[in-house]
Amino acid sequence: MSTMYEKVSALAVRETSKSIQEKIVKDAEIELIVNKTLTRKFSISPDSLKEFAMGYLLGEGLIRSLENVEEISIEENTVKVQVDMEDFDIVQELVVGSDCFGGWRQKIEFIDKVESEFTVDKKKLLKSFIKLKDNAFTWQKTGGAHVAALIYKDKFLSREDVSRHVAVDKVIGAGLLEKVDFKNSYIAYSGRMPADMLIKIARVGMPLIASNAAPTTSGYAVAKEAGITMVGFVRGERFNIYTHPHRVVID
């Protein structure tokens, strides 16, 4: 893992002022090129790029499993992937056609309901957030990164990124590479939950997402429709369950 921060000089203004060295979170322009034609730029933490690419492609529906990936090469800030999917052109049209700042209404129509018998115990859910914070190394140093974890049986895969979406992409990619059964896993993470985040979760078939932050109305609508349990404001011993609460075992 490359270093996720840089040191810079800053003036710390308190009661008195002094020059300090501060660690600030690194972000870089990463270019993802799929099948030589589909090109997207991202401002993200330049780390775990293979996991990022795999998770992003799965979450966008540009691959359905690792078997669709013929080749991946990473050179500095460029990730090139060759995928083999019969309907790539149709899916690409859908991904490129909708701007990255939106286009979720169109996407919701293509989402299947998540079918899963998965449940998680209240205490285990709360513990995963303690572990999440303990693993937020870059956030601890810089205060400027999101952290996400994919939790599956005894696995706890965590990644950080300046982008909350990409933190989740990275753990989904890590889970894909480790052949995690997404239908029996969940995401614990540090960001808000709008539609495009929930669509990602729905597309990989994950039954639950939990965050220390808030939902938005679009995310709530997708969670409800797609059958995903959405947990928000996990803080200390408390949280709220917004949709499909049966998956959290409280007693």
Next chain:
Amino acid sequence: MSTMYEKVSALAVRETSKSIQEKIVKDAEIELIVNKTLTRKFSISPDSLKEFAMGYLLGEGLIRSLENVEEISIEENTVKVQVDMEDFDIVQELVVGSDCFGGWRQKIEFIDKVESEFTVDKKKLLKSFIKLKDNAFTWQKTGGAHVAALIYKDKFLSREDVSRHVAVDKVIGAGLLEKVDFKNSYIAYSGRMPADMLIKIARVGMPLIASNAAPTTSGYAVAKEAGITMVGFVRGERFNIYTHPHRVVID
């Protein structure tokens, strides 16, 4: 101002659990169409759309002043703007050519250095963050919105949005409509500071941005290069100044 939240039922899990009504922040797909050809979709809070459009266009360089705006119409979630700029096609190429998740390296080359004699007193800067929190009505109710304020002499223009970028777009737009002299104003707001945020600030000629959150390395680089004072982690009586500290009068 339309309501920025909706009420939904949720299960509040504490020591015991109970059903509650929670307010969650509203987000919607907004389409911005410029000169009938340039179309972008945004997931934002459907409020202050005129201000958003004006601020976004100014921050992207698609207008240089209100005089470039020939017509604006807002119908539900669609904002149509007709602008008159000689080099619109060139600028449009630049905005559309760079993905909204990135493309800042290319943009930095087109940014002029901010020239301004503006200074702000330490105590006034700290006070603006108390006022910012007091004006974060949607955040107080939902925990899911960013808030930004444009501060100019006795003016304090504040707006909220689910997107930190759009919260800033909205106050820039509000400032433009109120003919604020951007060279003698500053932004106080609640989000991180990456390159694309700093580029926006540079393009409108603003000399200072302050946040309760962290910078990123790309934002730091732009602030340094463009001559913008970047203040981070404003919390209680403390903050850090990362670049061009001479604009904050400490004693």
